[in-house]
Amino acid sequence: MSSSPETRSERRLRRQLIVAAGERQHKIDSDRLSLPSGDGLLSIIVSGQKKKRSIDTYDSKGRDPFYFRLEAERLEAERVAEHQDVVVRHRATPDVLSADLGNPEITDIILIGNGSINSILLGITRFSGKELYFNWRHAARAASTLKQGRIEQRMCGHFPFASHRNVPLGTFAVSDLANVVAAPSAVIPDHDPDDGLFQPFMDESSGPFAQIQSLNNRYADSVPVIVGDNGQLAGI
Numbered sequence: 001m002s003s004s005p006e007t008r009s010e011r012r013l014r015r016q017l018i019v020a021a022g023e024r025q026h027k028i029d030s031d032r033l034s035l036p037s038g039d040g041l042l043s044i045i046v047s048g049q050k051k052k053r054s055i056d057t058y059d060s061k062g063r064d065p066f067y068f069r070l071e072a073e074r075l076e077a078e079r080v081a082e083h084q085d086v087v088v089r090h091r092a093t094p095d096v097l098s099a100d101l102g103n104p105e106i107t108d109i110i111l112i113g114n115g116s117i118n119s120i121l122l123g124i125t126r127f128s129g130k131e132l133y134f135n136w137r138h139a140a141r142a143a144s145t146l147k148q149g150r151i152e153q154r155m156c157g158h159f160p161f162a163s164h165r166n167v168p169l170g171t172f173a174v175s176d177l178a179n180v181v182a183a184p185s186a187v188i189p190d191h192d193p194d195d196g197l198f199q200p201f202m203d204e205s206s207g208p209f210a211q212i213q214s215l216n217n218r219y220a221d222s223v224p225v226i227v228g229d230n231g232q233l234a235g236i
Contacts, residue, residue, distance in 0.1 A: 013165050017209050020140045020172045024208070027146050033104070033175050037149030040107040042083040043100045044072045047092035047113030049121050051131070062114040062121075063156070064190045071112055071154070071192055083108065092122050097134050098142035101173055108149030109170075115155035117168050117182060117219075140172035150179045152198055157183035158224040164216040168202070177202035177211065185219040187226045197227060 006014070027033070034040060046069060051062025069090065076086045087106075089096050092113060100106050114121040119135035139151075151170030159166040170180040183197040202211045 007163060009163060009165060013167075014209075016137070017167070017212065020137075021208050023140070024146065024172045027143075028175055032145045034107045034145050034147050034149070035105060037107045038082060038084075040084055040105045040149075042079055042086045042108045042110065042149075043089060043106045044075055044086060044110045044112065045089040045092045045097060045100065046072045047111075047115075047120055047122055048090075049092075049114060049123050051114040051121055063188070065113070067191050068112045072110075074192065075110060075112075079110075092120065092134070094122065094134055094138065097122075097138070101139055101142035101147075102144040104145040107147060108151070109147065110150075110152040110154060111169070112154045115153075115169075116160050116166075117153070117157045117184060117215075118160070118166050119169055120153070120155055134169075136167040136169050136171055139169055143173035146175040147173055147179065148175050150174075150181050153180070153182035154188075154193065154198060155182075156187045156224070158185055158187060159216065159219040159222075162220055164213075164220045166216055166220055167212055168215070171202070171208050171212070177204055177208060183227075184215065185222060185224050187224045189227055193227070 048065045048068060050065050072088050076088055080086045089100070100109060111120050115133065119133035121131055122134055123132045124130065125132060151174055153169055168180050168182060171177065174180055178200040180202055181198045181200055184201050186197060188197055201215070202208070
């Protein structure tokens with residue numbers, strides 16, 4: 001997905017994206033959609049997992065999960081008037097995410113936690129210490145119906161794979177690509193990040209594959225922007 005010859009992993013990703021794009025279009029054509037946004041539920045899913053220190057990403061410490069519940073409570077109060085009701089999931093697990101992605105009565109999802117443009121961190125295995133993520137592939141499989149509302153990724157939005165293998169988590173779980181909302185290439189602050197950081201960055205003007213390729217060309221080899229607690233750029 002870069003200007004250099006494709007690696008084996010990039011060829012594999014290309015095939016996976018072609019399949020995922022075809023399945024998404026089939027769901028749209030078959031009207032396999034959630035209720036319209038506003039006619040159903042908003043689900044706010046909170047991960048309490050702290051990120052391990054890593055030299056591989058710029059947000060090595062990760063966001064402090066202490067603030068995630070407060071962020072969820074604020075968003076619940078602010079957004080409830082826009083929906084029939086709001087449900088808050090205080091423990092993000094694969095089962096919780098999969099159930100809500102497949103539930104047609106849930107029209108919108110907000111994800112709060114540590115992660116990247118690709119995925120949200122759910123836990124760390126007890127014995128190996130491996131970090132466990134829910135990524136775009138998991139979301140695509142779980143989305144038996146596509147959301148007509150937003151999937152808002154309130155995680156850091158950096159593109160960690162320099163080999164251009166980054167895919168926004170919500171890409172194949174929405175009926176309109178403009179409803180994937182995130183902070184591309186930004187490392188967001190711990191405490192109550194400004195809502196203005198999270199914006200649409202894709203649309204239906206072209207297929208998802210071309211846009212994913214363009215996003216990787218733009219961000220995969222760039223240094224993420226670090227946003228301070230005041231919402232201003234904090235430097236690197």
